[in-house]
Amino acid sequence: DQQVKQNSPSLSVQEGRISILNCDYTNSMFDYFLWYKKYPAEGPTFLISISSIKDKNEDGRFTVFLNKSAKHLSLHIVPSQPGDSAVYFCAASARGSGNTGKLIFGQGTTLQVKP
Amino acid sequence: DTAVSQTPKYLVTQMGNDKSIKCEQNLGHDTMYWYKQDSKKFLKIMFSYNNKELIINETVPNRFSPKSPDKAHLNLHINSLELGDSAVYFCASSQDQQGYVGYTFGSGTRLTVV
Numbered sequence: 001d002q003q004v005k006q007n008s009p010s011l012s013v014q015e016g017r018i019s020i021l022n023c024d025y026t027n028s029m030f031d032y033f034l035w036y037k038k039y040p041a042e043g044p045t046f047l048i049s050i051s052s053i054k055d056k057n058e059d060g061r062f063t064v065f066l067n068k069s070a071k072h073l074s075l076h077i078v079p080s081q082p083g084d085s086a087v088y089f090c091a092a093s094a095r096g097s098g099n100t101g102k103l104i105f106g107q108g109t110t111l112q113v114k115p
Numbered sequence: 116d117t118a119v120s121q122t123p124k125y126l127v128t129q130m131g132n133d134k135s136i137k138c139e140q141n142l143g144h145d146t147m148y149w150y151k152q153d154s155k156k157f158l159k160i161m162f163s164y165n166n167k168e169l170i171i172n173e174t175v176p177n178r179f180s181p182k183s184p185d186k187a188h189l190n191l192h193i194n195s196l197e198l199g200d201s202a203v204y205f206c207a208s209s210q211d212q213q214g215y216v217g218y219t220f221g222s223g224t225r226l227t228v229v
Contacts, residue, residue, distance in 0.1 A: 002157070034217050043119070043205055043220030044158070089158065102148075102171055103218065105158035 003027045004092050006106035014114050019077040021109050023090030026071065030092040034103065035064060035075045038087045047088075048075070080113045087111075118142050121206050121221035128196055129229055136191045136224045138206030146170070146211065147189035148218065149181060152203040164189055196228045 005024045013019045021035075031052040036044035050057040050064045050073070057064050063076045077084055090106040119140045128134050140147060148171075149161040163171040164183040178194045193200060203225050207218040 036217075036220075041222065043207070043222045044218075045220070046217035049217060087156075091158075102160050102163060102173075104160075105150075107156045 002107075003030075004090055004104050004106040006088075006090055006109045008109050009107075010110040010112070012112045012114060013080050015082055016079045019075075019080045019084065019111055019113065021075040021077075021088050021090075021111065023073050023075075023106055024071060025073075025092050027092070027094065027104075028071070029094040030104075032093045032095050033064070033066060033073050034091045034093070035062075036089040036091060036105075037084075038089060038108070044089055077111075080111075082113045082115050085111055085113045117221075119206055119208055119219050119221040121204075121224050123224060124222065125225050125227075127227045127229060130196055130198060132196050133192070133194045134196060134226070135193070136204055136206075136226070138189050138191070138221060140187055140206075140208040140219070142208055142210075142219060144208035144210050144219070145186055146209045147183065147186070148207040148209075149189065149191050150205045150207060150220075152205060152223070154202070158205065162189075162191075193226075196226075198228050201226055201228045 034049040035047040037047045038044040048059050048062045066073045087108040087110050089108045091103040122137050146165045148163045150158045152158050161175045162181045166186045167183045180192045183189045203223045205223045206221040209218045
């Protein structure tokens with residue numbers, strides 16, 4: 001029972017264009033969402049997060065959008081750069097009372113940005 | 116100066132052996148985790164410790180035993196290794212138990228059981 005899903009295993013975009021990575025979740029108790037970026041032979045690194053009280057959070061070229069009614073979030077990268085080529089993991093957490101705040105991860109989307 | 120370091124980076128061993136993976140963090144974080152990335156690439160939590168106390172134990176076979184001698188270290192010992200234990204194991208830490216600011220991950224240990 002996978003509560004966080006990234007249905008696109010891979011995405012290829014041209015440098016300078018927008019990259020949109022999608023993530024769906026099933027657990028309505030999730031109230032905090034994060035995106036991680038992973039290069040080969042390295043651990044995932046934190047990229048950006050959003051609380052369920054917001055529908056958008058922006059940090060430089062990275063913007064995360066949250067649609068709670070659809071249980072969907074997306075990561076937009078504008079403009080995409082070759083250095084953005086990596087695996088992107090979506091993660092979710094239920095941080096409310098009684099929860100441990102553990103992160104549930106999707107299976108990742110491999111982004112390739114072509115020069 | 117690595118924030119979360121795991122050793123070894125690669126581990127190849129035979130079925131039935133016992134092995135340990137070590138993890139250390141120098142961030143002063145209170146909470147540490149072990150995650151397993153399986154062949155389908157999902158990252159699944161195995162254990163978490165908060166200040167040396169076990170917080171999460173996610174239906175992991177009891178062949179896996181975490182040990183936290185202090186809050187900067189969380190080691191993973193695996194008994195009687197099986198082929199299905201082959202995976203990449205990631206250690207992580209966070210400032211707080213709720214993970215408000217996300218986790219800092221180590222670079223992973225690729226375990227191959229033959």
